[in-house]
Amino acid sequence: MNHRLDGADAPYWQGLEQGRLLLPRCAHCARWAWPAGHRCAACGHIGVVWEERPLKATLYSWTRTWHRFGMTESLDVPYVSIVAEVADCGVRLMGRMDDPAPADPRIGEALTGRIDATLVGDDRIPAIIWSRTA
Ligand SMILES: [Zn+2]
The missing domain is CATH 2.40.50 (OB fold (Dihydrolipoamide Acetyltransferase, E2P))
Structure with a gap:
């Protein structure tokens, strides 16, 4: 398995492979959450949305x-x-x-x-x- 496709940043790598820059943003407070993680460092919410930049x-x-x-x-x-x-x-x-x-x-x-x-x-x-x- 490709080691880039099983971590919290997998959508970033998948986006690049599709020719798009995708970055994670907290689904609750909307802060950009890079490097990617599973929990927002600012508000503690679990869950991010990936937005194309x-x-x-x-x-x-x-x-x-x-x-x-x-x-x-x-x-x-x-x-x-x-x-x-x-x-x-x-x-x-x-x-x-x-x-x-x-x-x-x-x-x-x-x-x-x-x-x-x-x-x-x-x-x-x-x-x-x-x-x-x-
Ligand atoms: Zn947050």
Whole structure:
């Protein structure tokens, strides 16, 4: 069984595999509940609803990796890993950015995502690849 499809965040992964960004929201107080869990950290309610969000974000943090390490052989180095803050909900997601070299990314800049995949070993993991918004 695919290990991404049996946890509290399974709808997130299923959404990416269908080309959609789905994020959990408390069914009682409507707070965004990321990382996904079975109980709202704010009000304690059990139960979330999954809402589709547009692939729009701002850059919260980034780093460029220059050297290979295990399981990343499929990535061309250097590559840029980021934390993107999804628009209008504040949820922060790990992701990868189309390398903007030679210019470094700027914290707070607008990003647009597309859903692709990253090969980690032999495992094809759905991933959001972010680019500067044109
Ligand atoms: Zn709640």
